[in-house]
Amino acid sequence: MFSSNPILSASAPSIEAYQQAITQSSQAVAAWLQQPEMYQGKTVAELRERIRLDFNPQGLGNQAAIERAIEYFLKDSLSVHHPQCVAHLHCPSLVVSQAAEVLINATNQSMDSWDQSPSATIIEMKLIEWLRARVGYQPGDAGVFTSGGTQSNLMGLMLARDAFFARQGHSVQQDGLPGNMKKVKVLCSENAHFSVQKNMALLGMGYQAVTLVKTDQFARMDMQDLAEKVAQAHARGEQIMAIVATAGTTDAGAIDPLRAIATLAAEHQIWVHVDAAWGGALLLSEKYRDxxxxxxxxxxxxxxFHKQFFQTISCGAFLLKEARHYELMRYQAAYLNSEFDxxxxxxxxxxxxxxxxxxxxxxxxxxxxxxxxxxQYAEIIDHGITLAQQVAHYITSQRELELVMAPQLASVLFRYQPQNREANVALLNQQIGDALLASGHANVGVTEFAxxxxxxxxxxxxxxxxEDIKLLLALVDRTAQQLLAGQDCA
Known part of the structure; x- marks a missing residue:
């Protein structure tokens, strides 16, 4: 029926078309991996002009479509594997993760019911059991794989909310939110991920429900301020449905004092969710598990797992300490999870x-x-943290580089601080980051801390x-000197 065999199936022509498409794509990736540039350096305006959707009514066929994807997507993609690509929590991936993607995509299993994903369901459940054991939870399989941190945080906050109201005899699942939510609060540190506010808005409680707790000199939640915020909330007649701790803040990699937070929360029967999207990798660490x-x-x-576990995007998980809380979101549909099943x-x-x-x-x-x-997994996780400590030590020895914060995980915050010059230092550092990306040589993050x-x-x-990072820092210095010479940042 279809001469180009667009559907993957058991037919010989389809299998041949599949193998040709995969071979063509993988060969293009192999060539792309070897290009020296981190990025081709095109601006937003240039990409808007270059990329045009001009679909042929008759179709181009697989080969031509792949060629166009190589030209307009692959060649202009950021090389996250490049040693000078260090701006974000954006990891290069394991080779075996790439192989897994081939199996995932070809089989196209859907994880909503066992009869759509039989072996996959059991593998996921066993991995959840394994992850729970690494955490120190009781044996069980209460948890699920997710698209990433924002979705997992949403699940944690949603179940915390519904458990909070269930203790008061109200079912959010059955009856919706009660009338006035203004006095129900969530506490998190001022360095917590933005998804706390975003998710509270999605849950119908708004940004106003989030109370920010101060942080200490290491960007961790300040326990004295947390205790004061809890006391102040109670004095105002407010109720606290959850505390969100962070194990690995986006910039500083700070880990809040988890045990102390849990102890305080237990005194007031407050749910504690921990966003360990980054720091959770230390569950495998041999050096830094403590x-x-x-x-x-x-x-x-x-x-x-698409951060320091080096998996392809997307790959995350949500773990729930007590399986009974899953009843707060359970819904039965005869076509998916029937009572009979x-x-x-x-x-x-x-x-x-x-x-x-x-x-x-x-x-x-x-x-x-x-x-x-x-x-070996532990070794590659620990490498980043150890390297960050080495880089920080090197920065302190450089005349015009200033360490802004001692690293805690695998991030290093620093700035270029020119000596004996009248310059807008904040603008200079912003321009350094912009210039490096525009040149295609490096991607260094620009942020604000304290x-x-x-x-x-x-x-x-x-x-x-x-040595790779020393070369990058030399590039930072050279770029700064060029900007200063041009007086762009004066």
């Missing part, structure tokens, strides 16, 4: 997820653990060495 002391006391946990012990994971149709992303983590083993505009290196790439 940074997560107290994580076993959390009511729910966010994990991301449940009575037979059929595990339909749709009851654990905010998503219905869902990819089998758990395969990537399983194959990563199988291929590397826990010891009122200071600074540069950020997030050292997730296990193939990057201290």
């Amino acid at each position: 940074y997560l002391d107290g994580i076993d006391l959390m009511d729910s946990i966010t994990l991301d 449940e009575a037979q012990g059929v595990p339909n994971l749709v009851a654990k997820s905010l998503q219905t149709t869902r990819r089998f992303d758990a395969l990537k983590l399983w194959m990563g653990l199988e291929a590397l083993g826990q010891k 009122g200071v505009t600074c540069l950020k290196m997030t050292l997730l790439n296990p193939t990057v060495s201290l």
Whole structure:
């Protein structure tokens, strides 16, 4: 019927078309990986002009469509594997993760019901059991893979909200939100991820429901201020439905004092969710696992595997300490998770997820653990943290570089501080970051920490060495000198 065999199927022509398409794409990727530039350096305006959607009514065929994707997407993509690409929590991926994607995409399993993903369902459940054991939770499979931190944080806050009202005899699931929510609050540090506010708005409570707690000199939640904020809330007649702790803030990599937060929360029967999207990688660490002391006391946990677990996007997980809380979101549909299935012990994971149709992303983590083993996995996770400490030490020895904060995970906050010059230092550092990306040579983050505009290196790439970073810092210095000579930042 279709001469170009567009559908993947068991027919010989379809299999041949599939192999040709995969070969053509993988060969293009191999060539792209070897290009020296981190980025081709095109601006927003140039990309808008270059990329045009001009669909042929008759279609171009697989080969031509792939060629156009190579030309207009692949060649202009950021090389996240490049040693000078250090701006964000954006990791290069494991080779075996790429192989997993081939299996995931070809089989196209949907994780909402067992009869759409039989082996995949069991593998995901066993991985959740394994992750719970790493955390220190009781044996069980209360948890699910997610698209990432924002979705996992939403699940934690939603269940915290519904558990809060359930204790008062009100079912949000059945009856919706009660009338006045103004006095129900969530506490998190001023360095917590923006998804706390975003998710509280999605949950119908708004940004106003979020109370920010001060942080200490290391960007961690300040326990004295947390205790004061709890006392102040109670004095105003407010109720606290949750505290969101952070294990790995986006910029500083700070880990809040988890055990102390859990102890205070227990005194007031407050749910604690920990956003460990980044720091959760230390569950595998051999050197730094103690940074997560107290994580076993959390009511729910966010994990991301497309950060320092080096998996392809997207791959995250949500863990729930007590399985009974899943009843707060369970819904039965005869076509997915019927009572008959449940009575037979059929595990339909749709009851654990905010998503219905869902990819089998758990395969990537399983194959990563199988291929590397826990010891090698630990080594590449620990490498980034150790490298960040080495880089920080090197920065302190450089005359015109200033370390803004000592690293805690694999990020380094620093700035270029010119000597004996009249310059707008904040603007200069912003321009350094912009100029490096525009040149295509490097991608260094620009952020603000404690009122200071600074540069950020997030050292997730296990193939990057201290010598690579020294070359990058020399490039930062050279770029700054050129900007100063041009007086752009005066």
